[in-house]
Amino acid sequence: MKYAYYPGCSLNATGKEYDLSTKAVAKKIGMELQEIPDWNCCGASAAHLTNPDLALALPARNLSLAEGLGLDIAVPCAACFSRMKATVKAVRDDKKVLEKVNEIIGMEYHAENDVYNMLDIMANKVPAEEITAKVVKPLTGLKVACYYGCLLVRPPKTTQFDNPENPQSMEKVLRLTGATPIDWSFKTECCGASFAVAKQDVALEMIRRILENAKLNGAEAIATACPLCMLNLDMRQKAINAKYKTDYHFPVYYFTELLGCAMGVSPKEMGMEKHFAPVIPKMEEVWQRTQVAGREDQ
Amino acid sequence: MRQITLGKEGVEKNIIQTLQEKSGVRLSDCYQCGKCSAGCPVAFAMDLKPRQLIRLLQLEQVDEVLKSKTPWLCATCQCCFVRCPNEIKIPNLMEAVRQEAKARHIIPEKDIDKFNNLFLKNVEQFGRSHETFLMGFYNLTTGHLFQDVGCAPKLYFNKKIRIRPHVVKNKSGVKRLFQKTIEKGAK
Numbered sequence: 273m274k275y276a277y278y279p280g281c282s283l284n285a286t287g288k289e290y291d292l293s294t295k296a297v298a299k300k301i302g303m304e305l306q307e308i309p310d311w312n313c314c315g316a317s318a319a320h321l322t323n324p325d326l327a328l329a330l331p332a333r334n335l336s337l338a339e340g341l342g343l344d345i346a347v348p349c350a351a352c353f354s355r356m357k358a359t360v361k362a363v364r365d366d367k368k369v370l371e372k373v374n375e376i377i378g379m380e381y382h383a384e385n386d387v388y389n390m391l392d393i394m395a396n397k398v399p400a401e402e403i404t405a406k407v408v409k410p411l412t413g414l415k416v417a418c419y420y421g422c423l424l425v426r427p428p429k430t431t432q433f434d435n436p437e438n439p440q441s442m443e444k445v446l447r448l449t450g451a452t453p454i455d456w457s458f459k460t461e462c463c464g465a466s467f468a469v470a471k472q473d474v475a476l477e478m479i480r481r482i483l484e485n486a487k488l489n490g491a492e493a494i495a496t497a498c499p500l501c502m503l504n505l506d507m508r509q510k511a512i513n514a515k516y517k518t519d520y521h522f523p524v525y526y527f528t529e530l531l532g533c534a535m536g537v538s539p540k541e542m543g544m545e546k547h548f549a550p551v552i553p554k555m556e557e558v559w560q561r562t563q564v565a566g567r568e569d570q
Numbered sequence: 571m572r573q574i575t576l577g578k579e580g581v582e583k584n585i586i587q588t589l590q591e592k593s594g595v596r597l598s599d600c601y602q603c604g605k606c607s608a609g610c611p612v613a614f615a616m617d618l619k620p621r622q623l624i625r626l627l628q629l630e631q632v633d634e635v636l637k638s639k640t641p642w643l644c645a646t647c648q649c650c651f652v653r654c655p656n657e658i659k660i661p662n663l664m665e666a667v668r669q670e671a672k673a674r675h676i677i678p679e680k681d682i683d684k685f686n687n688l689f690l691k692n693v694e695q696f697g698r699s700h701e702t703f704l705m706g707f708y709n710l711t712t713g714h715l716f717q718d719v720g721c722a723p724k725l726y727f728n729k730k731i732r733i734r735p736h737v738v739k740n741k742s743g744v745k746r747l748f749q750k751t752i753e754k755g756a757k
């Protein structure tokens with residue numbers, strides 16, 4: 273299995289662990305990821321709120337570069353994924369748009385390759401046995417809230433991935449590690465990442481509601497597939513606790529970090545000490561619990 | 571009870587026409603069920619709920635809509651669109667209203683506007699988004715000098731934000747792309 277890999281700006285910076293853990297897991301299951309040469313930013317929501325042509329042209333340049341490699345594209349970041357899929361759909365739906373985009377980027381893009389998010393690949397392209405075969409340190413019983421956010425699953429005609437109200441891909445993948453995903457209602461609620469900087473009071477309230485629902489449903493950890501959601505949920509717990517006099521201390525993981533941990537990749541190797549709310553102690557606790565339970569069984 | 575004049579001519583009609591064309595939304599498709607507002611995660615902060623914004627446009631009350639914070643607060647999360655029984659592309663409509671307001675220099679959420687502009691400047695310059703510059707310039711231009719500064723040492727220490735930006739090698743290519751879209755926009 274080989275894909276063109278588009279890390280995007282976040283995975284080079286605040287989302288470094290997502291990059292490291294994705295690559296570590298890919299290596300374990302023998303998946304090849306070839307980084308798109310000289311990729312550029314996808315424009316995120318700023319571009320499509322400002323200039324619709326720009327919002328298509330920025331991803332199109334990357335898509336075209338990947339097409340040159342003759343590969344489908346694997347995208348970990350949910351926001352980049354959504355921009356790329358929107359571009360693919362726009363140019364496939366209307367030849368004129370494709371011509372216009374090609375003129376802007378000054379390249380020949382044909383929209384022949386497909387774009388998949390990393391979660392889709394792990395849940396639906398990689399056979400489950402290939403993952404379970406690699407699980408050596410199971411995360412037995414970890415009560416995890418799988419958080420998708422908005423862009424991975426919406427709108428479904430664009431993302432062509434899972435169910436927009438109650439997706440199950442992350443649950444499916446994480447169950448393979450022995451974890452126990454919980455049922456909860458906020459898995460596709462928006463975290464407000466697009467104005468976490470410019471309109472922080474609003475974003476904090478949106479994040480608080482997500483954390484509260486995870487807590488009410490008994491989660492001990494949150495898993496995500498998006499570096500922007502991660503930054504919001506992880507880094508801003510402190511600000512939320514200060515503002516609302518709450519007491520949230522969720523470890524927030526990339527789903528790839530959990531996969532990696534279960535496959536015996538060391539948390540350090542994936543940069544997991546870089547999170548704001550510590551995430552390694554929970555892993556150790558889970559492994560300890562498994563050992564104790566194992567001894568009691570004997 | 572508030573009195574409004576229906577069936578206005580001229581400017582209002584034109585704006586409504588533009589909004590519908592730009593967004594691909596037919597305003598008369600909305601039967602005001604309110605599902606969009608019920609699910610909107612930002613509704614609590616909006617001065618007009620999504621349903622109300624559409625209602626005002628149906629009634630050609632363009633001024634109130636252009637002045638509203640709502641389109642600026644919309645996070646484009648697509649929840650409303652996915653749930654709307656009439657598949658009305660509300661996020662596209664929000665986007666169109668925002669662009670229309672901006673063209674008239676009505677910017678009710680200045681910080682959000684500044685952030686987006688800076689973000690794109692960043693990408694135009696470096697081909698990639700550079701978080702240190704983005705945060706720094708944002709804090710300087712808006713006067714929110716210390717926002718998130720508490721988080722910066724940890725981010726920097728963990729090599730998550732850098733002082734030197736990542737730069738795309740083909741910088742002129744990306745700049746050219748920006749230039750081209752601006753030309754297209756002007757046409």
Ligand code: SF4
Pocket residue numbers: 599600601602603604605606607620621624650653654655656657658660
């Ligand atoms: S959900 Fe659709 S039909 Fe219902 S009020 Fe909103 S836009 Fe109108």
Ligand code: SF4
Pocket residue numbers: 606609610611612613620643644645646647648649650651660661664
């Ligand atoms: S797209 Fe905008 S209006 Fe629609 S639910 Fe999301 S934030 Fe609300």
